[in-house]
Amino acid sequence: MSKKHATISARKKKELIKIGLITIVAAVFAVIFLTPIVLTITNSFMSQTEINANYGAIFARNDKGGKIFISEAVHLKFFPDMVSFSQYITVLFKSPEYLFKFWNSVILVAPIVVFQLLVALFAAYGFTRAKGKLKEIVFFSYIILMLMPYQVTLVPNYLVSKWLHLIDTRWAIWLPGIASPFAVYLLTKFMRRIPTSYIEAAQIDGAGEWQIFRKICVPLCKSCLYSVAILVFIDYWNMVEQPLILLSDTEMHPLSVFLSQINTGETGLAFAVATIYMIPGLLVFLYGEDYLVEGIMYQGGIKG
Amino acid sequence: MKLTKEKKPKKNKSKLQQRNRRQRVGAGLFLAPSLIGVFTFFILPFFVVIYYSVVDNPITANFVGFENFVKVFNNGAFKLAAGNTLHFSFIAVPLAVVLSLILAAMLDKKIPFRSQFRTFFLTPMMVPVASIVLIVQVMVDMNGSVNEFLSRFGVKAIDWFKSDYAQWVVVLLFLWKNLGYNMILFLSALESIPRDIIEVAEMESANNWQIFWNIKIRYLSPTILFVTILSLINSFKIFREVFLLTSGYPYDPLYFLQTFMNNMFGSLDYQKLSTAAIIMALAMIVIIGALFLVENHFGKDVEE
Secondary structure (H helix, E strand, C coil): CHHHHHHHHHHHHHHHHHHHHHHHHHHHHHHHHHHHHHHHHHHCCCCHHHHHHHHHHHHHHHCCCCCCCCCCCCCCCCCCCCCCCHHHHHHHHHCHHHHHHHHHHHHHHHHHHHHHHHHHHHHHHHHHHCCCHHHHHHHHHHHHHHHCCHHHHHHHHHHHHHHCCCCCCCHHHHHHHHHCCHHHHHHHHHHCCCCHHHHHHHHHCCCCHHHHHHHHHHHHCHHHHHHHHHHHHHHHHCCCHHHHHHCCCHHHCCHHHHHHHCCHHHHHHHHHHHHHHHHHHHHHHHHHHHHHHHHHHHHHCCCC | CHHHHHHHHHHHHHHHHHHHHHHHHHHHHHHHHHHHHHHHHHHHHHHHHHHHHCECCCCCCCECCCHHHHHHHHCHHHHHHHHHHHHHHHHHHHHHHHHHHHHHHHHHCCCCCHHHHHHHHHHHHHCCHHHHHHHHHHHHCCCCHHHHHHHCCCCCCCCHHHCCCHHHHHHHHHHHHHHHHHHHHHHHHHHCCCHHHHHHHHHCCCCHHHHHHHHHHHHHHHHHHHHHHHHHHHHHHHHHHHHHHHCCCCCHHHCCHHHHHHHHHHHCCHHHHHHHHHHHHHHHHHHHHHHHHHHHHHCHHHCC
8 A cells, every 4th residue: 555655656756857857948948939039129228339349249340441349259148238228219219211111011011911811801701602623623722822932932923013013112012912822721721610500591591692701701700810810910021032022122121121231330220120120020929829829720720 | 282392392493503603603703802813923924934934035935845944953053052952941841840849748748837938939930030130140150159158168169151050050040930830730739639549548558658659649640741841831931031141142051042043033034033933833842742642641540
């Protein structure tokens, strides 16, 4: 009896040690995952002099002449010696170009998110209601398209934009973005899960296609819509390839492209701008993490 | 009496047909916006891309068969880029699958702060890479903190982006960004494994390793396939990071297919662009098809 008891407590002890070890490993990973983000944010509160003192050896070397070369060594610092808002003041009030680029990003991304979802909602309903082999073929080609890297789809996009004289206008980025099959795929997968009995019941009550769509399918898809919106937003907020190729006018470039071209003498500013650029994503994440997680699961086809 | 009996089903049938037709037309209307978009921006121009790949140039348009393909295959830059891309994907994709599975298995245990860890692991995907690029520079620069740290152990400083380890830096960046996303997929797949099977195995005194290898892996195999495909697609997006860090003409190991395509856009060589796009598309289809076949073979016995 007591022997059995002893083995159980030994096993429990072993289990506890295992849990402890796993927690420590997870914590190490968490630190690795968060460090770059934390560093970017804390460094944005350093004054330019402090940045130069810490990273001068890196960024000054890239600058011709190295006029702000201060120290040979680099100190990766987590906390500024003195919290300074000077970078933010410059970004927000003194040099409007950064805010202007931020606005460019918003203008490029917002219509894509809104209209891609709208078009996709219609299409998802169409795919759910349509019958026959043709539909299967079309849906399959949507999936193939979705799997293609940007570098492949950008070639047809570029050709069409050229024929329609859209190159160097925002339409060249908006229209292919809106037509992108990604949201269609996810929403269709979700809508197919709606029990046909709901739709049949509505039909018996005399509802037309539009009413079924508007009153049954769209309300049931609400959470999925949020999830897809977050995923689409992340993808386009990060865009680099499309503006580089389709917009030769750098005035229209989004902040994601512009950030890499910030003058090396303005590294402190760059940290502040980088932080501001992170905010929308982090806010979306803060409020929508559960939707995001659900969205990832729909994509995996495990749930939804 | 007899007459009405015969008439009724007939009338019903025609009503059903009418309803079916209405449904079909309705579905078509709902699909129209998306179909128009996808056909104009992706599918129709892709036929033009195929056409461009088999003619000598768009103006004279002489049919040359596979000459363009031979040319691209013999092109030094393309060979370098294709080799690098394959090399990168072969390292990064398996690592991403294995590591995210390990992370998911860790969070599948009852460890403290489980949901916080999930949040932390997922945060990098919400952060625009453009924001992180500065910190990456500070870390891996010639005078950066990684070198400084290594110098304490007597390791000589190297310029990471111009060394044999250049791809590894990008692999780390790729993992940093994608592990959380993949982990969510595995986490929900792990949760959906029927508990009773595992309990039976435990009663038969199977050890953890046996349970993992003989039961869990088989249930996970569709998810493993999905995560592999997703990581493959995402590994093609790494161009953004590489471009932001090194611009259009990086050190050789970082010259990826994406860089090649981007530079082709710059020189507007339609033949090379089209041919390379088709080669990439075919390669993707072949690789993904092969993965499906492997999964079909491996996960067959749990499907039912």
